[in-house]
Amino acid sequence: MQWFDVDKAGLRQLLGRRGKAAVVLELLQNAWDQNVTAVTVTLEKAKGSRSVEIRVQDDDPEGFRDLAHAFTLFAPSEKKGQPEKRGRFNLGEKLVLALCDRAEIRTTKGTLTFDRTGRRQSRARTHRGTIFTALMAMTAAELEETIATLRTAINPAGVVTRINGEALVRPTPIARLEARLPTEISDAEGYLRPTVRKTWIEVFAPPEGEKATLFELGVPVVATGDKWHVNIGQKVPLSLERDNVKPSYLRRLRTALVNELAEHMGGEDWVSGWAREALEDEGITDQAAAAVIKGRFGEKALAYDASDPEANKRAVAQGYQVVHGAQLSKAEWAAARRAGLLKPAGQVTPSPKVFSEDPQAKPLKTIDRSDWSECETRRIEQIESMSRRLIGEEVHVRLASDPHWPFSACYGHAVMTLNRGRLGKKWFEGPLNEGMLALVLHELAHHYEGDHLSSKYHDAICALGARLALAVREAPELLGDEVSQKTVAVASVV
Structure with a gap:
């Protein structure tokens, strides 16, 4: 006998916190993880019902590899060992099924139907690819939000994706870089282990009205509110609900971005929380630290010198910005010192020193x-x-x-x-x-x-x-x- 059962109604309530849009995204990311060149997603109001008909179709020649995975929570997933794939826990379809009143998965291996009477399997199959259809309760506002969220996804290169007949247009990145970032990969026993590996990162300017967001292989994960949409080319270490990342991950990512993209920053970027967080990180380069500090305080900036009060006033008179201790954190000051920036005012605009402090200096005659x-x-x-x-x-x-x-x-x-x-x-x-x-x-x-x-x-x-x-x-x-x-x-x- 199995150790426990999963209550569909209880799971449905838990998923309600994530919203319908996040759950439907699971279907899109599952399709993108397959060997596909075309994916079609359709969401339409069901006639005479408060529900929405959902249809997701792909052209993967192999189709669904194991139909049992469609109804088995946390079944071993071959994607766990592939950091360039989005899947981890074999959760995608199950999360959607928990919110559906009726669903069908038709693929090259057969068909599974889920309705009020339970689950049944038939031999009907596709020649290639998988077709997922479902009926899900959804308000007009939820439908609008879901379609809008799907359209923010960044289409993988070489794949044509259509949302309600409209093709996703892959935006042009303003930069593409590489960095070593944390990720997850399964070990020989199938357990997900944290690791750090080099990956590609795409950076995009968010369209007007969109909040800067972190993406995992094209799928929006969490809004950061920073400057750019950032698409990571490998699994992002996420919470089980796939809606958040650790602060340490964001800090490492922000540092990599500032190191490479300082020339794209300006104005309020220099005083933003994400730029200051990058400046505090030991991984920031001297060049990037200089860009942030100069962007924040100007080209002529130096540190307040308590040992030479007049030097600070001379600095102001000469057009320098005098930076006081409380204006930077301890880690930011450390970055400034490593980069040779913000020298004390007494070294740059010293007050007149009548006598030399050098004991070997020639005495005044x-x-x-x-x-x-x-x-x-x-x-x-x-x-x-x-x-x-x-x-x-x-x-x-x-x-x-x-x-x-x-x-x-x-x-x-x-x-x-x-x-x-x-x-x-x-x-x-x-x-x-x-x-x-x-x-x-x-x-x-x-x-x-x-x-x-x-x-x-x-x-x-x-x-x-x-x-x-x-x-x-x-x-x-x-x-x-x-x-x-x-x-x-x-x-x-x-």
């Missing part, structure tokens, strides 16, 4: 105070006095002489350095002028903030200017006996 000229001594003492008045503490001024050092002056830790090699000896002669005062105020503002482009630095230099005006009102001698009104441009200021 300074002049001993005893070797200063009278003019230099007077000017530096004047600046020290002014600085003491403006910031309220002692400021030590030292004199350097290096024309190759690219700065006129710098400030740090209450020490101001003036570079005679850039300023020239005349800078220390004559009365103070606007350019000299501008240089001093610029450097003293660094007592409060190092970042030239920050609001804190801006506020500091404004406050110093105001203090200087008030100080001169109280003590005019602060600027010397005579103050020139001539404006002198400063070549380089830090």
Whole structure:
């Protein structure tokens, strides 16, 4: 005695979740799996009934190989060992039969009839091919949906397929590529085992109004909502209900597509979930990663550098897009680094570094105070006095002489350095002028903030200017006996 029976009514209820269109697709895919050159599918409302007459006919010379498979669930299928075939579990006809009120399979081996009285077999047969006819309850909306779904199928090359008399026109792919993808194949004992093998992939632009879908050898499997219709040339690892795939499979497929088709992407594609998922995958190429990142952030993009705040502002001022940490996932940042992209702002638009961080660098040449000229001594003492008045503490001024050092002056830790090699000896002669005062105020503002482009630095230099005006009102001698009104441009200021 058999271990269990299958309740047709219960199976019928379960299949109702998939919809009539998905079940009828099983008939089409079974026909395509045969040695056929022509397949005809007809669906018409039955006269005087709420049912639809379904007819699927193919021209396979051998026809149905084993009629018993038409009514045996999970019978061994020769397609299990062929990854280029769609079938796995010998389910196709049984799923349709579960939803039918009456059905007949006529093939080269004979005829099977299914009706309310049960199942019976006769010797009537076809000369070639198989004819499946059935009566299935279907609303007008379900009929319309089923026909529309059948017409989205991608016709195999070399096969003429007609749906209600209208031939399926095979679309022209925008690309065809190869990739190693997971699939299923039976082992020596007939068990389906997961494996990975190279297969072809066809990519199509979805017709207007159609949602991008994943296809298995021309049969629509699941809508992805990505950019393209993607047709896989081998079995796709599916759930038993054949309506979904694992996220890991989609990720691997999306990575393969982005690697090969980045030139076909643009606009919102770069920020789409599927493109970001591909960017996170370790299999993405450096070239594809560069395309996604540049498409998303532009040609001029770099990473925010917390160690050099001013560099980030300089980058923005120079037209760069500064990418912050939260804008990319950890895996996306890893892909960017592997591709040599999004360098820190401090490496691309660094703030001025007065002194080299190289311990072997040549030290700045300074002049001993005893070797200063009278003019230099007077000017530096004047600046020290002014600085003491403006910031309220002692400021030590030292004199350097290096024309190759690219700065006129710098400030740090209450020490101001003036570079005679850039300023020239005349800078220390004559009365103070606007350019000299501008240089001093610029450097003293660094007592409060190092970042030239920050609001804190801006506020500091404004406050110093105001203090200087008030100080001169109280003590005019602060600027010397005579103050020139001539404006002198400063070549380089830090």
